[in-house]
Amino acid sequence: MERKIICALCGKSLEMTETFFDYYGHHLHKDLPCCPSCGQVYVSKELAEGKMRNTEAELEDK
Numbered sequence: 873m874e875r876k877i878i879c880a881l882c883g884k885s886l887e888m889t890e891t892f893f894d895y896y897g898h899h900l901h902k903d904l905p906c907c908p909s910c911g912q913v914y915v916s917k918e919l920a921e922g923k924m925r926n927t928e929a930e931l932e933d934k
């Protein structure tokens with residue numbers, strides 16, 4: 873289930889880290905794969921186009 877994602881810069885395995893980010897003016901925090909070395913956050917295309925849409929729907933729901 874869990875996929876290993878490697879940092880393109882450091883070659884280290886990214887760790888799931890609670891990350892704060894802005895998405896179309898919404899302040900969100902999600903567990904995202906983050907490089908423990910350089911702090912690079914990996915947002916997959918899948919996440920950006922799929923899950924984010926779900927998140928947006930959740931926000932609109934409230």
Ligand SMILES: [Zn+2]
Nearest residue numbers: 879882907910
């Ligand atoms: Zn890195």
